Amino acid sequence: MNKNTKYIIYLILGLIVLNVINQSFYKRFDLTADKRYTLSKTTNTIISNVDKILFINVYLEGDFPSEFKRLQVETKQYLEELAAENSNIKIHFENPDNQRENLVKKGMLPSQLTVEEEGKLSEAIIFPWAEINYGDKIEIVSLLPNAIVASQDEQLQKAIENLEYSFSNAINSITQKKQKSIAVITGNGELPDIYQYSFLNEVAKKYRLAKFTLDSVATNPQQTLKDLASIDLAIIAKPTQLFSSEEKFVLDQFIANGGKTLWMIDNVQADQDSLFNGGKMLAYPRDLGLTDLLFSYGIRINTTLVKDLYAAKIPVATGQVGNQTQFQNLEWFYHPLVGGNPNHPITKNVSPVRLQFANQIDTLKNNIKKTPLLVSSLLTQKVGTPTFIELQSIADEVLETDYKSGNQLFAVLLEGNFNSAYKNRVKPFETSLFKENAINNKMIVIADGDVGKNQILKEQPFDLSRDKWTNEQFGNKDFLLNSVDYLLDDVGLMNLRNKSLQIRMLDKQKAFKERTYWQFLNVVLPLILLFIFGFVFNYLRKRKYS
Template sequence: MNRKIKNIAILIVGLIVLNILSQSFYKRLDLTADKRYTLSKTTENIVSKVDELLFITVYLEGDFPSEFKRLQVETRQYLEELAATNTNIKINFEAPDNQREALIKRGMLPSQLTVEEEGKLSEAIIFPWVEVSYGKKATIVSLLPNAIVASQDEQLQKAIENLEYSFSNAINSVIQKKQKRVAVITGNGELQDIYQYSFLSEVAKKYRLAKFTLDSVATKPQQTLKDLTSLDLAIIAKPTQKFTEKEKLTLDQFIANGGKTLWMIDNVQADQDSLFTNGKMLAYPRDLNLTDLLFSYGVRINTTLIKDLYAAQIPLATGKVGNQTQFKNLDWYFHPLVGGNPNHPITKNVSPVRLQFANQIDTLKNNIKKTPLLMSSLLTKKVGTPSFIELQSIADEVVEEDYNNGHQLFAVLLEGNFKSAYKNRVKPFETPLFKENAIDNKMVIISDGDVGKNQILKEQPFDLNRDKWTNQQFGNKDFLLNTVDYLLDDEGLIQLRNKTLQIRTLDKQKAFKERTFWQFLNIVLPLILLFSFGFVFNYLRKRKYS
């Protein structure tokens, strides 16, 4: 009796010790081949900064297509990994059924999916959204990437690949105590605010946004430069007036002192409104006096326009039925639809970007690393300027042999040590902030000023990613937002967009054709084996003990 009590006491003590050890030494094992549940160093660093409760609400609960159960499971497993890393992270899955209108008002638009089950197609609506809340700050995350994909399975794969970047980016944005500062440069005829609203309103959700005019350079150049160097990024969107030497030195020294820049430059004057009004327009070179500045960084924007057979559409009147004018959407080769670099995080999984009367970029040899971001298709044609462009040319028969100029570069990322354009030159004004070189800086140059210009519908800014006439979807806003994130990214966060996973999906057609066999194999056969085993076991038992 004493021995039994002793053994029970040892067992209880052992269980208590084991429980204490399990609390102190916690380890999760990732046995997947692609290590999909292993957090990157970047994510671990971001999650470690969460020092108060952070709530993650996932609206992916309820009855929805079976393939998106996979997205739910992957999301849950990934979030459990985050919660295991930091106990301040709390996760909640909610069904959106009773709060759909409220979610839509908060910007969480539903996705309509075509579902194939048992050989039949049906429609389903889901809310693939997540809300991340931290103190008084909150942000929303879409679980479905806005990219052109060949199939729903590919969309699912890209969604799962994007989980770590999406959540790390959202968490990083809400825990930041000091926001980076972005200047929207004005003073040289740049785009008006209403035409940049769709893009800049998204930038303002993550960064401090302010307009910065270069007009004061004429009277207070030193103070203007000092004020500008206190900012982190300058956006120059479609300037139309020539830059003075003082203004150029100000931008040059902003870069030399570590400032990041996003250039959206039109080197050709081509007015789309004039084209639609008069049926033709004169396209001619625009002198912005930036050639030597960009040349010193290793880039030249030419004054040729590029026509691309892979192009966006514009609506044109094709006739009348009764009193109603009939419109048809036709390809307009002066509006190239350009693809992104699939190997760079700025453009990976981004839909084609629409450009309008874009110019070709040449890169020059120097010590700057140059990464192409946006490229045309192979079927391009160069159009010199000045030249007249007529709207009726859209009906001209296409001769593919004329479109043989190959890939054209429209956007390039520059990284490295930039040499000042005013090194060993007479300066338009003296400043104690002058530096001859920028150390480890980066900028993006886009040869189209309209890449960030949204349309206006009923005096309100329209979504940059859509055309109000044709309803075509583009990747302009995603591309520009990724660019801003990359230029301001000190965490290496955007590199997570390059994560690649191998998602093994079911062949639905094969499964449907062979479903009888697999139902028999998984349901009927085990019952037959169990019955056979019971019969044989019972027979042998009776024979042995009869």
Template sequence: MSKNNPYRKVLVVLIVLIIVNFFGSYAYKRFDLTHDKRYTLSAETISLVEQIENPLLIKVYLQGSFPAEFKRLQLETKQLLMELNEINDLVKFRFIDPLSSTKDLIEKGLQPSRLTVQEDGKVSEAVIFPWALISYGDKEGSVPLLVNAIAPSQEQQLQNSIENLEYEFANAIHKISAEKSKKIAVLKGNGQPDDIYLYSFLKSLGEYYKLAEFTLDSVEINPNKTLSQLSDYDLSIIAKPSLTFSEKEKLVLDQYIMQGGKTLWLLDNVYAEMDSLMLTGKSLAFNRDLNLTDMLFSYGVRINYNVTKDLYSGTIRLASGNTGNQLQYQDFLWHYFPLIFADNTHAISKNIDPVLLKFPSSIDTLENEIRKTILLQSSPLAKIIGTPANVSLNEIAIEADKNEFRDALTNFGVLLEGEFPSAYANRMLPFDTENFRPIGIDNKMIVIADGDLAVNEVLRGEPLPLDKDKWTNQNYGNIEFLLNSVHYLLDDKGLLNLRSKSLQIQFLDKEKAFEERTYWQMLNLVVPLVILFVFGWVFNFLRKRRYS
């Protein structure tokens, strides 16, 4: 073939393209040039997906007809799953139209979402199933694709959902594929609620970790053995104790913390329960001495003896009258049940539903070397009431005076991190221990001034979900907050850090687009024609000038 043959160059180009494509099929490289590194997976996610040894099938129910802006959620989900597939080809996925299996999805607990759609100046409603199902062997898990936490707008809700995609998929994959390695002790023996009242929380926690009941009864006989046995657990949960802790029990917990054991404290410093209030209409909220004040004080916090009322609150259902022979019920705001819109910047509380508290006490943070992060805080319209105090259902009928709710922001939950000083560093020890540590190793703990945060209600002997109101069906973030707290304390695979991921997503201003649609339609129609006319005129002018 001659060097000047025009087909020679074409043939060379074709050969080069074939070679490049051949080698390209065995090598994959994607460059993320976005400012927020939107398409860069975390090291935790990559490590998790690389460890998958059996086929993992993901069914995504984001196919079919739904609002245009949710095409973005579909696209972002598809791109994320493509990344996972490139890491490990055992990860398979497909998108499915949920209309063909609506009944099956609802039976599995996957509830649809109703969306407000604004198009051409008209507002309508659309229903979608923003869920994915993950199957791995004989295990199956669900992935929520749309964050239900309260957001100022539908666009913000969508952005929060896209930011949360990597965490939700990584969390679901970890839950059904990884072996449980961390052990949690649920402390008993100090008047903690029966398991049926902690069922909702412990059931969710058991999907990730090994749980075991641990009593401190043997402290009186052999405290060192009790400390040794407790040290085998990575975390201890102290949920709503009602009986005083002895000094020996406190030293066991203190040295457990000094040796690196994590703790989640859910404490009620005030006795205030709804049972007696519902029976008589009145109740006395009085102080409960758990003998933990000095211990927590040394770590940097103090739970006060009071209760907090908040104008942003949950409800209680009371009989409001009769219609014929039927008793009528109504939901009333109950300011002793603050509804906490948690801080949206920390990984523990980001993008979760409001957390419901019941008769919480306030927490003071003290000056020391321990790092403190406030996790739960009242609204600015809160009021602190000293105890003992009379609580009456008649307060519902009294209109709240906003001028009285000016005690500013009140802390209910705090994360503590650092090297904790022992509460017994300069005191006589209640028992001798060879490995006493006056200063602990770097550690974490979370203190919540409300034991009811983890306590579910029981109806006819059956535990009710902790994250849903049995009367109004309102969703609460209690379960998610507690799970995130435990994940953070145990630093399980570092997955919780993915919740801090933030993306900058630009949305179309629909109202402005509708108002200016005529202008932009004309602009898009006329400008290309003008450009084409000018190009044709210049082309003909130059052609005539050249060949005349």
């Protein structure tokens, strides 16, 4: 065997060994500064539960604005990371043009974008959606956030930041074998079902939802507490009737036994419908008997109303033309339009939330961690109750000097070890489930019972995210859904919403102004250099060999 043959054999054997090593060991490296393609522990935990084929169809293929090609590329690279971690995850990018009607029927509404190219504006329609199929389950994923943004570049950045949360949340939801349970508390004059439909219909897509009445407390409080203790979350939406001591004890011990709670409380009787019907109404404190219960958890909901110069609009009759009443949408300061805490996953990237006749929350010192979620603007005024409110006051001259009460707290997240309000008190009834405190529990208190109340249009519930009269959009539904998800989140999924990335965007105006320079630099100059090199090379070659 000659020397060359040996080299060839060694080379072949080396290539075989390298190929075996390549098949046995697989590693991807994330070289980005912000580690945008490195999956979090939460995501790794979620996708490890995918034990059969999971298909992800992404409708970001075809002809659409160049800047949204970036979203396509980022989505593809992120999903490739998921597929690399779990071979059961299959990805497919699809052009939506031939199936638009079918996608709309599934709830995937198109987005209309304003595109700027060469200094000219045009409109484009894209379907920024993905569909996940897992067995007989289907989940759709929105790839564009609903938050109010200053520009499409900012919208694109938020969309890319939200990719991990959006897909992880959907995969977690579709692969869960046991749904968590939520009780909608009734029996104390809470909001009727039709006024909670828009919010609860979305909740029911992800969790087991059922009504739970406290009326049975009067006849069998021990059994009522036992039944409620098996629930993961209780929603108390705008109660209007006094809670008995037994009912409060049931709620207290539900919390002490680890139950999560979402409170939407009005401590003042004030209703928008009454105001529209008579043009005037009396707003007065409402006694629900919950003050001592909430006080033990470290908060107090006051009986003052808050007016805010940053407010939502309502339709007001301003005159008549012929027999037709003319309406104008005017800002109603009793409907604060409040911003969310930008540093918390519940409210990050959520549009302003509309409140109606909201009350102010005071926090008290104790061992509970309190995180503000919804806060008013600085330009507020406190209105004590009882007081008369007249619709015609909407036309009064506004003096900023009257609105100097500063930021007011409307919603707060409480986390920690909750002491029972009955720890050192006589109990309304005896129960074997009694606990003096809850370990690592959570609750959210919102000082407005109407935050989750949708309007009615033609006897059908209207979308909570939109006003049927003014067509304004609000973040109420997103805020409440995020609140529910956070309270029931055991794997830390909601924290992925706090992910921040540095996306470097192209300055379109600068690029348009300097386009001739960059076209010359990138197209013409290389050709000139290549021509000069060829000319010099040919000249030197002729000179050498002539």
